[in-house]
Amino acid sequence: MSKHRPTWIEINLDNVAHNVRKIKERVGEQVCLMATVKGDGYGHGSYEVASVALKNGAEKLAVAMVDEGVMLRRKGIKAPILILGVSPLEAVENIVEYDLMQAVCSIELAEAISKESVKQGKRMKVNIKVDSGMNRIGVRPAEVVSFTKQVRDLPHLEIEGVFTHFATSYYEKDFVEKQYQAFKEALASLEEAGLDIPYRHCSNSGAVVNFPHTYLDQVRPGSMLTSPVKAQFPDLQMDLRYCFCWKTKVAFLHDMKKGESLGYNLVYTADSDRRIAVLPVGWGDGLPADLSNQGEVLISGERCPIRGRICMDQTMVDVTEIKEINVGDEVVLLGSQKDQEISHLEWTTILGGYNNHIVVRCLVTNRVPRIFIYQGKEAGKRVPLRPEMNKEIVF
Ligand SMILES: Cc1ncc(COP(=O)(O)O)c(C=O)c1O
Incomplete structure (x- = not known):
């Protein structure tokens, strides 16, 4: 990153x-x-x-x-x-x-x-x-x-x-x-x-x-090549894996009082005092705006709901139920953390229409660096906005 x-x-x-x-x-x-x-x-x-x-x-x-x-x-x-x-x-x-x-x-x-x-x-x-x-x-x-x-x-x-x-x-x-x-x-x-x-x-x-x-x-x-395909007939099932895990880190934490609203158009209002984490990612990165007020993310292996509208560069999530949370804690937007998973299927069910798992992965924009794991370790890096940080994998 x-x-x-x-x-x-x-x-x-x-x-x-x-x-x-x-x-x-x-x-x-x-x-x-x-x-x-x-x-x-x-x-x-x-x-x-x-x-x-x-x-x-x-x-x-x-x-x-x-x-x-x-x-x-x-x-x-x-x-x-x-x-x-x-x-x-x-x-x-x-x-x-x-x-x-x-x-x-x-x-x-x-x-x-x-x-x-x-x-x-x-x-x-x-x-x-x-x-x-x-x-x-x-x-x-x-x-x-x-x-x-x-x-x-x-x-x-x-x-x-x-x-x-x-x-x-x-x-x-x-x-x-x-x-x-x-x-x-x-x-x-x-x-x-x-x-x-x-x-x-x-x-x-x-x-x-x-x-x-x-x-x-x-x-x-x-x-x-990069994701499971569900077979129509049980005997044709194949053992295929996802290869894509989208992560970020908590950028900012604050508390909201009962009755306060947050984000653009104030589409979420707290029904009790809530703790909010702000994530440095938004629809400008390809995070689907339709997950606003609907999707969840993983922090400390627990599901945290997205609150309010996803912004172009920032997203707010409710972390009230997490016992200990700090700026810098790792967040999984899509993929696994501990024994929890936010699956591609979960997203595509919320998003509906033509937003299948293929579309979702292709929509992630060039602002988001790719880290390549190969032979069990971080082997390469692609950072489109900072090409001097790129690291080519030796295959
Ligand atoms: C002509 C052609 N061949 C092969 C493929 C690969 O298809 P899939 O991703 O369904 O395997 C595509 C993708 O749309 C295609 O257009």
């Missing part, structure tokens, strides 16, 4: 290693593991998660956009990196320069990569993206053969993979089966046309847990 503001996230890379090994065990030796580390590794540090994944069974990586791939290359990652999203034509120079493998579903992008590959004297791999029913990006199964032929005929390009993405794999079976069927038909038509593509893939985390028959040649999980 920065010594100037004691709010930080501990990322447990040993748990990432555990999760990756469990995934590899689940999918088996024959299936290639492509670790999806977009969105800064779902808020856990994409370089760190990628490095640990590659040491524990992953062979390839996937990211959402060119700059995420460029960053990994600049840090020395050599493994194949697939860009899952559509890249603008302006990015093609970097795609080729940094040896990134682009997903293609428009001939303009494929042609631009081909042209740039010729210019830079390189051969580039691409993956064909098929839209099997999610209606996001991809070529329609009916067009996959003609599109693939067009790409195949472009100079300096090699079609390394063909893939699709499921819309409902975490919670619903029928639509997954419908998409899988559509994808399989697209694959069969490619085969019939003599288009042999080495890696066929569609399984994200939900499918790795729930639908083992969809693994094909490669799986592409993201969220399960």
Whole structure:
């Protein structure tokens, strides 16, 4: 953490290693593991998660956009990196320069990569993206053969993979089966046309847990690298761990009299004399404002309710029931302390809507330093506001 503001996230890379090994065990030796580390590794540090994944069974990586791939290359990652999203034509120079493998579903992008590959004297791999029913990006199964032929005929390009993405794999079976069927038909038509593509893939985390028959040649999980995914069927349950613990320290203590209110808009009024701890963290750090007057934190292993509105940089909690408390005491916002836990599920139940555990972790902003625990000890540190305090892990 920065010594100037004691709010930080501990990322447990040993748990990432555990999760990756469990995934590899689940999918088996024959299936290639492509670790999806977009969105800064779902808020856990994409370089760190990628490095640990590659040491524990992953062979390839996937990211959402060119700059995420460029960053990994600049840090020395050599493994194949697939860009899952559509890249603008302006990015093609970097795609080729940094040896990134682009997903293609428009001939303009494929042609631009081909042209740039010729210019830079390189051969580039691409993956064909098929839209099997999610209606996001991809070529329609009916067009996959003609599109693939067009790409195949472009100079300096090699079609390394063909893939699709499921819309409902975490919670619903029928639509997954419908998409899988559509994808399989697209694959069969490619085969019939003599288009042999080495890696066929569609399984994200939900499918790795729930639908083992969809693994094909490669799986592409993201969220399960750093958190449990609940299986729909009991016999498919996996032993996966959270890797993310958000902490801060008590900054200030004061007493409130019965009948007094606190914070913006005075949304909490004390019904008896209360002791309040102020924490140096708020929605400007990504602490969800909807936890105001609803969520709890852990101090000395006890649950303390959040009182009033969470502010941009500060949060008030009720510590009346804690026997001994001091400025500087450690507080857990999300994670475990002693035998208590504030779980991701607890937050997402309060928050509702689309605020699932993945969203919550990605919302933590750059103000919050990450401390990386690796091989049982603090091994690295990322402090975006004070880069001179960064410490790279030697993997
Ligand atoms: C195309 C694609 N593949 C793989 C993933 C990884 O998904 P998950 O985090 O559900 O494993 C994503 C994430 O949204 C994605 O968009």
